[in-house]
Amino acid sequence: MTQPTLHPVLARVTDTVRERSETTRATYLARTRAAALEGPARAGLGCANLAHGVAACSPQDRLALTRAPVPNVAIVSAYNDMLSAHQPFAEYPARLKDAVRAAGGTAQYAGGVPAMCDGITQGRAGMELSLFSRDLIAMSTAVALSHDMFDAALLLGVCDKIVPGLVIGALSFGHLPTILVPAGPMTSGLANAEKSRIRQLHAEGKVGREELLAAESASYHGPGTCTFYGTANSNQLLMEIMGLHLPGASFVNPGTPLRDALTTAAGERAVALAGGGAPIADVVDERAVVNGLVALLATGGSTNHTMHLVAMAAAAGVELRWSDFAELSAIVPLLARVYPNGKADINHFHAAGGTSHLVRELLGAGLLHGDVTTVAGEGLDAYTTEPFIGDGLRWRPGPARSLDTEVLRPVAAPFAPDGGLRLLDGNLGRAVIKTSAVAPEHRIVKAPARVFDDQAHFLAAFAAGELSGDLVAVVRYQGPRANGMPELHKLTPALGALQDRGHRVALVTDGRMSGASGKVPAAIHVSPEAAAGGPLARIRDGDLVALDADAGLLEVLVPAPELDAREHAGAPPDDGRWSGTGRELFAAFRRAVGPAELGASVIGGVR
Numbered sequence: 001m002t003q004p005t006l007h008p009v010l011a012r013v014t015d016t017v018r019e020r021s022e023t024t025r026a027t028y029l030a031r032t033r034a035a036a037l038e039g040p041a042r043a044g045l046g047c048a049n050l051a052h053g054v055a056a057c058s059p060q061d062r063l064a065l066t067r068a069p070v071p072n073v074a075i076v077s078a079y080n081d082m083l084s085a086h087q088p089f090a091e092y093p094a095r096l097k098d099a100v101r102a103a104g105g106t107a108q109y110a111g112g113v114p115a116m117c118d119g120i121t122q123g124r125a126g127m128e129l130s131l132f133s134r135d136l137i138a139m140s141t142a143v144a145l146s147h148d149m150f151d152a153a154l155l156l157g158v159c160d161k162i163v164p165g166l167v168i169g170a171l172s173f174g175h176l177p178t179i180l181v182p183a184g185p186m187t188s189g190l191a192n193a194e195k196s197r198i199r200q201l202h203a204e205g206k207v208g209r210e211e212l213l214a215a216e217s218a219s220y221h222g223p224g225t226c227t228f229y230g231t232a233n234s235n236q237l238l239m240e241i242m243g244l245h246l247p248g249a250s251f252v253n254p255g256t257p258l259r260d261a262l263t264t265a266a267g268e269r270a271v272a273l274a275g276g277g278a279p280i281a282d283v284v285d286e287r288a289v290v291n292g293l294v295a296l297l298a299t300g301g302s303t304n305h306t307m308h309l310v311a312m313a314a315a316a317g318v319e320l321r322w323s324d325f326a327e328l329s330a331i332v333p334l335l336a337r338v339y340p341n342g343k344a345d346i347n348h349f350h351a352a353g354g355t356s357h358l359v360r361e362l363l364g365a366g367l368l369h370g371d372v373t374t375v376a377g378e379g380l381d382a383y384t385t386e387p388f389i390g391d392g393l394r395w396r397p398g399p400a401r402s403l404d405t406e407v408l409r410p411v412a413a414p415f416a417p418d419g420g421l422r423l424l425d426g427n428l429g430r431a432v433i434k435t436s437a438v439a440p441e442h443r444i445v446k447a448p449a450r451v452f453d454d455q456a457h458f459l460a461a462f463a464a465g466e467l468s469g470d471l472v473a474v475v476r477y478q479g480p481r482a483n484g485m486p487e488l489h490k491l492t493p494a495l496g497a498l499q500d501r502g503h504r505v506a507l508v509t510d511g512r513m514s515g516a517s518g519k520v521p522a523a524i525h526v527s528p529e530a531a532a533g534g535p536l537a538r539i540r541d542g543d544l545v546a547l548d549a550d551a552g553l554l555e556v557l558v559p560a561p562e563l564d565a566r567e568h569a570g571a572p573p574d575d576g577r578w579s580g581t582g583r584e585l586f587a588a589f590r591r592a593v594g595p596a597e598l599g600a601s602v603i604g605g606v607r
Contacts, residue, residue, distance in 0.1 A: 003363065003370035003379075009331045010290065010367055013324050017286045021319040025286070028317030032174035032281040040069050042149050053149045061106045071274030073100050073267070074110035074150035074176075076141055076166065078157040083117045085158040085225040085232055088183040088254040092156055092263060096181070099267030105274060107154070107267065111144025113137045113169075115162050118487055119226065123455065127486035129582055131512070132589040134161035134168070134308070135602050138315075141169025145176065151274040153178040154266060158225050163235040164308035167244070167284070168603065171315040174281030177273035179375050180244045181266045182236050184252045184259050186224030188347045192339035195219040196493075196518075200500070203462070203493035224254045227345035229338035231308075234301035238309070240355050240383065241295040242288045243374025244280070247395060248387040251350035261393040269375060278373050284316040287369035291380075293325060294367055297332040297419025298358065300341040300436030303524060304512060306421065311599030322430060322597050326423035326552070332367060333414030334436055337407055340518030341420065341436040344407040352408040356398025360384040365411040424523050424547070426555030427563065428508065428535045430597060431526045433549050437518035442499065443549035445506040445521055448542050449474045449556070453572040455488050455511075462494040470504040472545040476536040477571050478511025479529025480593040480600045484586060487512045495520040506547045508554070510536055510596075523547055523554050525596040530571070532595070537568040 054062045064070045079089035093109050100107040121127040153176050155166040170178045198215035201207045225232045236250035252259045313320040338349045362368045376382040385395040402408040420436025447470035452458040488511050499505045507522040510529035528534035544557040592602040
């Protein structure tokens with residue numbers, strides 16, 4: 001399709017990002033170009049080095065790698081069989097190796113990276129390791145690619161920190177063509193809204209653990225990604241629209257012929273690109289980053305990408321800021337309603353037209369850059385098509401109209417005129433809020449603060465019946481320096497119950513919420529965090545706090561001289577309840593981590 005004129009705000013924001021990034025991007029590209037070699041990467045290895053690299057290969061692959069100039073493709077996987085989203089990856093390496101070999105190349109399993117599940121670790125000690133695992137995954141990916149054996153890479157990952165970590169690691173080898181290979185969402189189970197209802201009833205003591213477990217198990221019931229639109233599915237959408245997936249690959253269910261065909265096609269495409277086509281450094285530029293941001297806003301995607309997208313961009317030398325999110329949110333319409341922003345799940349979104357229709361609409365409105373490099377070729381036109389099995393794997397034009405306007409709408413008739421994320425600012429610092437799931441009547445809250453230094457203390461107060469009336473729950477010392485910035489999704493049922501009782505309720509925290517958190521207004525990622533001397537450390541019980549998502553305001557209504565004169569509340573002492581859980585291994589991360597608004601990373605080029 002013909003690229004229409006870009007929306008002037010999109011063009012201006014992109015120019016701002018490009019100009020801001022001029023030095024860092026040039027430095028990154030110079031480093032990347034210097035790493036690129038003519039011919040197979042292994043050509044520069046000494047004989048002993050190469051012998052080590054091929055020692056365990058089949059005779060056929062060993063001969064090809066030592067005698068012929070065939071491309072060798074790295075496979076880096078986040079497989080484990082505890083994560084439902086990653087369990088399907090068990091058989092991917094064998095399938096990909098066969099596909100690469102049939103296309104005239106060789107492939108080696110270069111390494112595995114850790115993959116943890118935020119669903120399992122919510123409210124547990126492991127959640128404090130979650131955000132830092134992204135940078136660990138990036139480092140692990142770089143280790144896997146560091147052997148000068150590879151001409152392209154296939155990265156297998158889906159969930160929250162895994163995909164950003166894989167991308168950050170791969171960008172340190174920016175000369176390699178790189179394809180992200182997804183596994184797809186599990187089939188639909190118990191409706192997410194019903195699951196949420198049972199959770200809230202359990203929080204109120206109205207149903208027991210047996211009923212809660214039955215509902216959870218009916219929702220999370222098989223292999224594949226969780227079906228709500230949280231960080232994992234936001235990852236998939238961004239990877240596709242940023243040109244790192246094959247077109248239409250994101251939301252095809254595991255274990256289907258189409259899923260298998262797309263996996264095979266990724267291996268074949270890696271061989272085709274290995275001659276120097278579409279290195280990841282060329283795919284991930286300021287236009288692709290802005291495209292990813294637009295897609296996030298247009299679908300009400302995960303708040304975690306206010307850090308992950310910033311960190312991925314920085315790894316490519318692109319300096320993205322929260323102000324860019326705010327500017328684009330004002331002009332990008334909300335086109336999708338997927339739980340928690342609506343009743344549908346990600347399978348319904350896919351059936352309604354999915355990514356191909358979304359790209360078609362945004363391109364037609366001048367809200368995406370069409371002149372980008374992707375793993376499918378030049379431009380985004382291929383991403384307006386959808387895959388199908390005909391005479392082999394084929395692509396056809398995606399739906400020109402939404403097949404369900406309760407789930408996916410055109411730009412001309414959006415669910416809302418602006419995007420699902422907003423920036424808040426005021427005397428408490430800067431924060432982000434996800435508004436796409438918050439009803440308009442709940443977006444402005446002015447109420448006394450109830451201050452907690454731990455999510456467990458808030459939940460105990462709720463269980464004891466100590467929380468009533470209008471309130472702003474301030475849960476502090478939850479930032480990256482304090483304890484790794486855990487998600488506080490366990491607070492959602494209790495906060496929702498208070499809101500449903502008719503109270504004006506909001507959350508203010510320097511921690512994170514799940515990308516799926518919804519109906520209660522939550523000012524999250526407050527920066528600077530309390531542990532870094534931020535104003536949250538000076539709030540006291542009873543202080544009047546104002547949160548206005550419409551006006552972009554977050555402040556405590558205390559005179560500045562009084563607030564400034566207050567002593568910072570010290571960080572809560574370690575009570576030892578989570579000792580021996582691995583937290584001590586990440587102490588260096590807590591000391592080195594940058595602020596949330598710069599990606600909350602410990603990696604030098606990313607901070």
